[in-house]
Amino acid sequence: MQIHVVQPGQSVFSIGQAYTSTVNDIVEANQLPNPNNLVVGQALVIPIVGRYYYVQEGDSLWKISQKVGVPYKEIARVNSISMTETLQVGARLYLPPISKSPAEFNAYVEPLGGSVSPALTESTKEAAPYLTYLSPFSFQVNRDGSLVEPPLGTLPQIAKQNNNVLVMVLNNQEEGQFSDELGRILLNDQKVQNAFLDNIVAAAEKYGFRDIHFDFEYLRPADKEAYNRFLRKAKKRFNQKGWLVSTALAPKTSRDQKGKWYEGHDYKAHGEIVDFVVIMTYEWGYSAGPPLPVSPIGPVREVLEYALTEIPPGKILMGQNLYGYDWTLPFEQGKDYAKAVSPQAAIQLAAKYNRPIQYDQEAEAPYIDYTDEKGAEHKVWFEDARSIQAKFDLMKELKLRGMSYWKLGLSFPQNWLLIEENFDVVKR
Numbered sequence: 001m002q003i004h005v006v007q008p009g010q011s012v013f014s015i016g017q018a019y020t021s022t023v024n025d026i027v028e029a030n031q032l033p034n035p036n037n038l039v040v041g042q043a044l045v046i047p048i049v050g051r052y053y054y055v056q057e058g059d060s061l062w063k064i065s066q067k068v069g070v071p072y073k074e075i076a077r078v079n080s081i082s083m084t085e086t087l088q089v090g091a092r093l094y095l096p097p098i099s100k101s102p103a104e105f106n107a108y109v110e111p112l113g114g115s116v117s118p119a120l121t122e123s124t125k126e127a128a129p130y131l132t133y134l135s136p137f138s139f140q141v142n143r144d145g146s147l148v149e150p151p152l153g154t155l156p157q158i159a160k161q162n163n164n165v166l167v168m169v170l171n172n173q174e175e176g177q178f179s180d181e182l183g184r185i186l187l188n189d190q191k192v193q194n195a196f197l198d199n200i201v202a203a204a205e206k207y208g209f210r211d212i213h214f215d216f217e218y219l220r221p222a223d224k225e226a227y228n229r230f231l232r233k234a235k236k237r238f239n240q241k242g243w244l245v246s247t248a249l250a251p252k253t254s255r256d257q258k259g260k261w262y263e264g265h266d267y268k269a270h271g272e273i274v275d276f277v278v279i280m281t282y283e284w285g286y287s288a289g290p291p292l293p294v295s296p297i298g299p300v301r302e303v304l305e306y307a308l309t310e311i312p313p314g315k316i317l318m319g320q321n322l323y324g325y326d327w328t329l330p331f332e333q334g335k336d337y338a339k340a341v342s343p344q345a346a347i348q349l350a351a352k353y354n355r356p357i358q359y360d361q362e363a364e365a366p367y368i369d370y371t372d373e374k375g376a377e378h379k380v381w382f383e384d385a386r387s388i389q390a391k392f393d394l395m396k397e398l399k400l401r402g403m404s405y406w407k408l409g410l411s412f413p414q415n416w417l418l419i420e421e422n423f424d425v426v427k428r
Contacts, residue, residue: 219264324382
């Protein structure tokens with residue numbers, strides 16, 4: 001699989017010729033929203049066996065090997081060159097397919113409006129073959145421990161057909177906001193807590209959930225130990241059913257990090273108690289904040305490297321967004337909100353306004369600057385094949401369990417192809 005960045009004057013046809021691929025294969029692989037109007041800077045995945053590398057200034061076979069993860073002797077062999085010869089800048093080398101490693105993938109799916117829409121159902125069907133876990137978001141919990149079920153539609157059947165572990169997601173939200181008071185009650189009132197656990201068992205058995213996933217956020221710092229005790233109690237009970245237990249964790253960079261989002265989450269304890277954690281390594285750029293990359297690789301790495309000091313790598317799923325944001329400028333925090341956009345929609349915006357897609361090498365993230373019909377300036381940060389491949393490379397470097405996506409419903413076909421290229425998806 002080749003990742004190609006569109007250059008001025010290129011067409012799908014000319015790109016296909018360069019890689020001995022076809023127009024139909026490239027259009028289908030990328031579900032191109034603009035096949036007759038490619039955008040300069042647009043990243044395409046080219047569905048070929050292996051990939052090509054163009055020699056850069058200062059390259060040697062050994063240096064290239066370190067960059068691409070292919071042994072230098074193998075690069076020399078498949079290209080019929082000597083291991084000692086000087087490489088010409090700009091020369092094209094063929095790289096054989098990379099060896100795949102096993103990994104687990106989760107995706108949250110959030111039905112809105114009281115039902116699972118046909119479009120969301122189709123998005124889930126597209127993603128399910130590449131998933132280990134499917135996580136409908138979410139069961140709401142009342143202050144007496146009773147549950148309000150989310151609309152599930154055919155999601156349990158889709159999970160079963162694709163051998164996905166169906167995940168029961170529970171959180172401490174009230175009226176759409178995380179509630180520390182609801183968290184306090186669930187974690188400290190034993191009568192309510194026992195009813196809560198009983199209701200989880202009843203719902204899990206009803207629908208066939210095999211992982212119980214707690215997304216408790218904005219807890220009181222005083223409830224950190226209560227949360228740990230609750231998780232031990234839940235794990236002991238659910239082990240008897242053969243179910244997994246997992247949690248979602250805020251993206252911390254130190255054990256004693258201050259802030260309401262962080263202080264109730266004990267990385268070390270969660271790493272010891274539960275089967276795996278989802279670390280929410282996204283939303284540096286968010287709808288109510290200033291225009292920034294949503295998951296810049298530097299901060300993501302910092303969070304994960306701290307996490308590895310507290311949690312075994314085999315228990316960590318890296319969080320990843322399947323969306324970007326379109327900010328109208330100037331942005332006034334507290335007043336303005338960015339609009340969520342899919343990677344496909346971002347490409348369409350670039351094509352519509354005839355703007356190139358640019359790439360921030362430090363953040364490993366693409367972006368667009370454009371001016372709309374009313375003269376308002378916009379900044380769009382989103383994801384593409386390059387940014388996702390950078391996250392996959394980090395995931396492999398750190399030997400993590402896998403990746404978790406928030407959330408299905410915003411089209412990003414390249415992501416699923418790159419999973420298949422890089423990993424053998426674990427099915428449970």
